[in-house]
Amino acid sequence: MRMIQPDFRIVIDQEKCRKCGRCSFNCGFGALRFSDRVIPEPEKCAGCHRCVSFCPEQAITVELNPLAFRPNDNWTPGHIKAIYKQAETGGILLTGMGNDKPYLIINDHLLLDACQVTNPSIDPLREPMELRTYLGRRPEKLEFKKDAGKWKPAGPPPSTLKVELPILFAPMSYGSISYNAFQALCMAAKELDTLMYTGEGGLPKELYPYGGHIILQVASGRFGVHPESLNIGVGTQIKIGQGAKPGIGGHLPGEKIPSHISKTRMIPEGTDALSPAPHHDIYSIEDLRMLIYALKEATGYKPVCVKIAAVHNVAAIASGIFRAGADQVYLDGFRGGTGAAPFITRDHLGIPVELAVAVVDQRLREEGIRHLGTIVAAGSVRSAADAVKLIALGADAVAIGTAALVAMGCHLCQKCHTGNCSWGIATQKPELVRRLDPEWAAERLVNLVRGWEHEIKDVMGAMGINAIESLRGNRERLRGLGLDHETLKILGVKPAGAPMG
Amino acid sequence: MENIMEVGREVLIPRREEEKVIIDARDVHYRDLNGQIRELAQEGASRIELGNVNGQRYLGAGLTEKDLQISIHGTPGNDLAAFMDGPRIEVFGNAQDAVSNTMNSGKVIIHGHAGDVLGYGMRGGRLYVRGNVGYRVGIHMKAYQKQAPVIIAGGTAGDFFGEYMAGGILVLLGLERKPEEKIVGDWVGTGIHGGAIYLRGEVERHQLGKEVGIAEKIPDQEMKELTALLQDYCREFELDPEEISDKPFLKLYPFSARPYGKLYAY
Known part of the structure; x- marks a missing residue:
């Protein structure tokens, strides 16, 4: 039976x-x-x-x-x-990928503005459009001094990270995804002049040449974290939580730890890689500050990003994170993907990233500390439209994980946790991994992001905006359709049909 | 030691004595102090002596110079030797929390007591504490190939000793204990899935995590390795190894390398 x-x-x-x-x-x-x-x-x-x-x-x-x-x-x-x-x-029932339940998708209820008659739209094919984005802390004030009759900046420039477009690659650990998939992300990040986060599995030595486009993750298991790997990237990311499984740790089963994964993570082959739920040296914002500055000391003050899952009190937590000295806060919404998560946490914990971005941006502005750092939004960015809407809600940049996997061939079968991925993406079986050609996958990733880049420029042009900077937190250019009054209030967005001003 | 205390504020610039560089850390911000240490290390300094250290954090964080020796007089702040990979640090005083956080290799000697979360995620090197240690010591220590971290504490430890431990060796000596004083707190080795814990004293079953086994006997080869470690420890603190070997050791070990293998349904 x-x-x-x-x-x-x-x-x-x-x-x-x-x-x-x-x-x-x-x-x-x-x-x-x-x-x-x-x-x-x-x-x-x-x-x-x-x-x-x-x-x-x-x-x-x-x-x-x-x-x-x-x-x-x-x-x-x-x-x-x-x-x-x-x-x-x-x-405990396990699954892969993001939350697939029919909760309201806020991005699908937001509409963008366009110029008509009274303000001119811009043709992005003819006119320059600026998508370049600087990630990190802005100075409190800019000081200039007169040098040989010319005004020049008095101090060193702020230590921000420059990306050519506000689309980054989300942290997916080497271990949860294959070497070839991981390498493809590195190659695409370099080609696009953007950044990728490593996830908790460290960075394989052979990929150190991509260090200029890498942010190395430090999670509670501290796998693959040592002075050399910390310094190879342009910054570090402390992972507190993940959208698909807020509040719980990671667990890469022994079956997914063959020799090459073991080498990068620096743990014996075939043992379970257990990441505890909390970092045991972080029980408070003060403790978080300690790890942030320990990393800065160990890396010569490279920027530190703190990744949290979008949860109910996210605005206050993000404020604490910036006050603790972080340069970026990475908000991962409840629809964010995963290589393996219990159904119960994937489907029932956290809040949508749209709301998280809106409340964090609002809170930081109210407290006068929005300049302290960058907001990176992730957790189901499915299209250029999602990216534009999140930026208009207050994000500085977005990160794509699942979309990147789909570009490489993923069909969202939600079986990542089994390690049997037929497409050679979420597996460590050599016969499956070699199916994915990193060059081919990297080219598709570049194509996808270039396509989105054109689309973003198109809608910016339609809105009469020629720099993504002018779109950040520009909620006046958003309208909600079919969202209730309270949700609109939290988003800071007017209902569709409401006029400007 | 005395001459460092005497130098006072003027000597922010390191003073050189033959091969030794002396820095007075009084009222110096940790960022400046660490910057100076890093600079000296990169210049090839082999011995740095810090005087009047009072709570400065992250000393030695991320240093990779294998031949560097730093001695600290006073009380260093949290995250001493975090991410360190190579140098030797000796503290003549107490240390605070998170010593040897995610340390890769090197040696840290504390002549006094030390605080909580020592050796979190430590992957190699040695941490010797002469006195007592706090809570959550040796959490998620792990070993890889020839790298195996060792923590030896001379006194007692608080709760969650060796929690989540994945590799390496934790030793607790329980020296100079008051009568009836327990050598270790509760929840010892909760979630342990690698490595070994040696206690020079008794422990009751209810103090241990459910993943922890008590070995009936320590194999000879293992005892030999433990003895070698203890001799090294005694050398550092000028202790008599005989004094330590007067009591038998108890070995705690993980029941399984995969304690949660059966927790999930696919």
């Missing part, structure tokens, strides 16, 4: 199939057996479309298993299957 029925049904058109076996070879989950013909084992199918993509005859269809439970809006198939699984195992 089988209590849990497959999610998908694999249909092979036996007329078209020429029995080449490619589908069977390509499936990382072993859902297509081959013995003189293809025999589907749908209970193993993740719905990742690798077989479909590689079938030369287009003979494979993967469809939702139409097997129906009696319709019940309360007891959904998801609830029922979860109970079956837990009744069998007694375990």
